Amino acid sequence: MASPSVPVLETRDLTIRFGGHVAVDAVSYSFRPGNLVAIVGPNGAGKTTYFNLISGQLRASGGAVLHKGEDITTLSVPDRTRRGIGRAFQLTNLFPRLSVLENVRLAVQALRPGAMGLFALADADAGTLEIAMGHIARCGLADRLDERAANLSHGDQRKLEVALLLALESEIVMFDEPTAGMSADEAPVILDLIKSIKADTGKTIILVEHKMDVIRSLADEIMVLHNGQLVASGEPGAVMGSQVVREAYLGTGLH
Amino acid sequence: MIKSLLSGDAPGKPLLALIVCAVVICLALAPFLFPGTRSVDTAARICIIIVLVASYDLLLGYTGIVSFAHTMFFGIGAYGVAIASSSMGPGWDALALGGAGGVLVAAALAFVIALASLRVRAIFFAMITLAVASAFGVLVSQLYTITGGEDGLTYRLPQMLTPAFEFADFRLFGVRLDGRLLSYYLIFFSAVALFLVLLRLVNSPFGRVLQAIRENDFRAEALGYKTVHYRIVASVVSAVVAALAGVLLAIWLRYTGPDTTLSLDLMIDILVMVVIGGMGTMWGSVLGATIFVMAKNYLREVMGAASALTSDLPLVTDILHPDRWLFWLGLLFILSVYFFPTGIVGKFRRSTQ
Numbered sequence: 229m230a231s232p233s234v235p236v237l238e239t240r241d242l243t244i245r246f247g248g249h250v251a252v253d254a255v256s257y258s259f260r261p262g263n264l265v266a267i268v269g270p271n272g273a274g275k276t277t278y279f280n281l282i283s284g285q286l287r288a289s290g291g292a293v294l295h296k297g298e299d300i301t302t303l304s305v306p307d308r309t310r311r312g313i314g315r316a317f318q319l320t321n322l323f324p325r326l327s328v329l330e331n332v333r334l335a336v337q338a339l340r341p342g343a344m345g346l347f348a349l350a351d352a353d354a355g356t357l358e359i360a361m362g363h364i365a366r367c368g369l370a371d372r373l374d375e376r377a378a379n380l381s382h383g384d385q386r387k388l389e390v391a392l393l394l395a396l397e398s399e400i401v402m403f404d405e406p407t408a409g410m411s412a413d414e415a416p417v418i419l420d421l422i423k424s425i426k427a428d429t430g431k432t433i434i435l436v437e438h439k440m441d442v443i444r445s446l447a448d449e450i451m452v453l454h455n456g457q458l459v460a461s462g463e464p465g466a467v468m469g470s471q472v473v474r475e476a477y478l479g480t481g482l483h
Numbered sequence: 484m485i486k487s488l489l490s491g492d493a494p495g496k497p498l499l500a501l502i503v504c505a506v507v508i509c510l511a512l513a514p515f516l517f518p519g520t521r522s523v524d525t526a527a528r529i530c531i532i533i534v535l536v537a538s539y540d541l542l543l544g545y546t547g548i549v550s551f552a553h554t555m556f557f558g559i560g561a562y563g564v565a566i567a568s569s570s571m572g573p574g575w576d577a578l579a580l581g582g583a584g585g586v587l588v589a590a591a592l593a594f595v596i597a598l599a600s601l602r603v604r605a606i607f608f609a610m611i612t613l614a615v616a617s618a619f620g621v622l623v624s625q626l627y628t629i630t631g632g633e634d635g636l637t638y639r640l641p642q643m644l645t646p647a648f649e650f651a652d653f654r655l656f657g658v659r660l661d662g663r664l665l666s667y668y669l670i671f672f673s674a675v676a677l678f679l680v681l682l683r684l685v686n687s688p689f690g691r692v693l694q695a696i697r698e699n700d701f702r703a704e705a706l707g708y709k710t711v712h713y714r715i716v717a718s719v720v721s722a723v724v725a726a727l728a729g730v731l732l733a734i735w736l737r738y739t740g741p742d743t744t745l746s747l748d749l750m751i752d753i754l755v756m757v758v759i760g761g762m763g764t765m766w767g768s769v770l771g772a773t774i775f776v777m778a779k780n781y782l783r784e785v786m787g788a789a790s791a792l793t794s795d796l797p798l799v800t801d802i803l804h805p806d807r808w809l810f811w812l813g814l815l816f817i818l819s820v821y822f823f824p825t826g827i828v829g830k831f832r833r834s835t836q
């Protein structure tokens with residue numbers, strides 16, 4: 229465990245440009261271990277792009293990403309995942325023609341040593357299977373085990389997306405609008421999951437979410453992004469009351 | 484035991500299992516069920532082509548990699564045996580050395596090609612393999628003194644594998660017990676072993692990752708898989724098995740030339756067989772190869788007979804003329820893709836759900 233004074237994750241002046249457009253503009257922030265940080269901001273603010281820079285899908289044009297004090301700005305995506313930075317995607321991103329079980333099992337086996345033989349039988353690995361089943365049940369997909377991911381409803385696909393992230397058991401857990409497009413009775417499954425991850429471990433959670441009541445009840449800190457810039461951050465109560473946020477975010481007519 | 488040999492991946496639906504069993508039994512007993520040089524030759528080719536197609540399916544169907552160099556690796560295995568046997572003289576040592584040399588060269592070449600081009604885009608890999616395979620073909624025809632050029636090489640093998648060798652002086656069910664029979668079973672059992680190895684591979688955790696890469700390599704990376712490594716291993720394994728199939732062909736034909744191993748026609752045939760059988764199903768290669776080789780070898784006869792039968796109907800007899808066999812083969816292919824877009828095995832398996 230890193231001591232609380234060393235941020236588990238830090239971005240320093242993190243910047244990316246697409247042509248002339250600066251999508252993430254010199255964002256500096258320190259994520260302390262065990263905290264849940266909510267990122268808010270209107271569509272196009274750069275939240276997903278910020279995620280992509282942290283998990284490695286995009287390379288920064290400037291600035292740095294640090295994991296436990298080490299510079300990981302140029303590390304590949306799988307290397308970052310292996311260091312314990314796991315994420316789910318805003319746009320569902322699964323293995324469409326594989327079953328629910330196979331999807332989750334792939335995530336479980338990815339980081340389990342010895343689960344990777346060329347001549348072992350995948351179906352014979354009881355340990356991996358059991359862990360996968362656990363995550364599937366936790367996400368409420370136990371009755372859809374053999375269904376292909378492509379055939380699931382949108383809500384179930386979102387749950388599977390979260391199940392893949394859970395299965396990575398990473399120390400830093402990043403959710404990008406996990407309940408977007410979910411029905412009102414499905415969303416609580418995901419939110420309860422996030423709550424339980426927050427409760428039972430010292431995991432650091434970064435959550436992009438629009439629903440203010442969710443943020444109020446879950447977040448330890450809030451980051452407000454606007455036009456790629458970090459315009460406010462801190463305790464939820466203080467941030468949401470501040471003038472700049474009302475103008476930048478609430479004022480844009482979301483909700 | 485059987486379940487473990489089949490890696491828990493039996494053909495599935497009863498009808499499909501029945502057809503596969505029938506094919507395997509026919510191949511296992513071919514010298515006795517269909518005595519005659521031509522039919523045994525067809526059976527041996529089917530065994531070899533099944534391995535070749537299955538190893539290509541590992542790339543195309545399971546991993547989603549398009550390669551045009553598969554026949555090159557097939558040829559490298561065959562030329563290994565051919566060059567060693569013709570320069571060292573017939574013998575097991577030449578066979579072993581040539582086979583091993585061919586397999587090693589294939590593995591090394593596959594590794595270099597994969598390392599150099601799999602990091603980049605898939606289309607780039609396809610183009611590189613096409614270029615390397617073409618260059619290799621030119622090289623083989625230029626290095627006449629070693630490879631026999633366009634004429635290829637004819638060579639002799641250890642006595643035990645030749646028709647002149649009789650290991651018992653009686654006949655079993657009317658079949659001579661000679662070196663030809665031994666060669667056939669060497670090929671049959673090698674093909675079975677190689678097929679089962681591939682079947683195990685695709686059902687291993689490694690094989691699952693290959694499918695994940697085919698489905699969504701972006702997400703596979705996000706789960707922590709270094710997809711480039713997996714792609715490289717898959718293409719090396721696929722090349723090694725193709726080279727071993729080439730070794731078997733070299734043993735069976737006792738001749739190796741560009742037409743039998745390196746040609747682009749053969750490469751296209753392999754693609755067609757993978758698609759007919761069903762991409763991403765090892766069993767598909769058994770059916771695809773069997774149907775295709777049979778059609779290629781016997782379609783002309785069947786059409787000749789049909790044409791003779793319909794000699795009163797001017798247009799029909801023309802259409803059925805044996806010279807039109809390629810047209811009918813093409814038509815068969817189009818129809819099979821239309822009715823079985825996921826291949827024969829895919830079609831059977833889907834209907835269970």
Ligand SMILES: Nc1ncnc2c1ncn2[C@@H]1O[C@H](COP(=O)(O)OP(=O)(O)O)[C@@H](O)[C@H]1O
Pocket residue numbers: 246251269270271272273274275276277278
């Ligand atoms: N790969 C890309 N190429 C060009 N522009 C991009 C790319 N990714 C994101 N952008 C732009 O960056 C901005 C931020 O997008 P995004 O991070 O998806 O916003 P958010 O997730 O906050 O809604 C948008 O203007 C978007 O068009």
Ligand SMILES: [Mg+2]
Pocket residue numbers: 275276277318
């Ligand atoms: Mg977004």
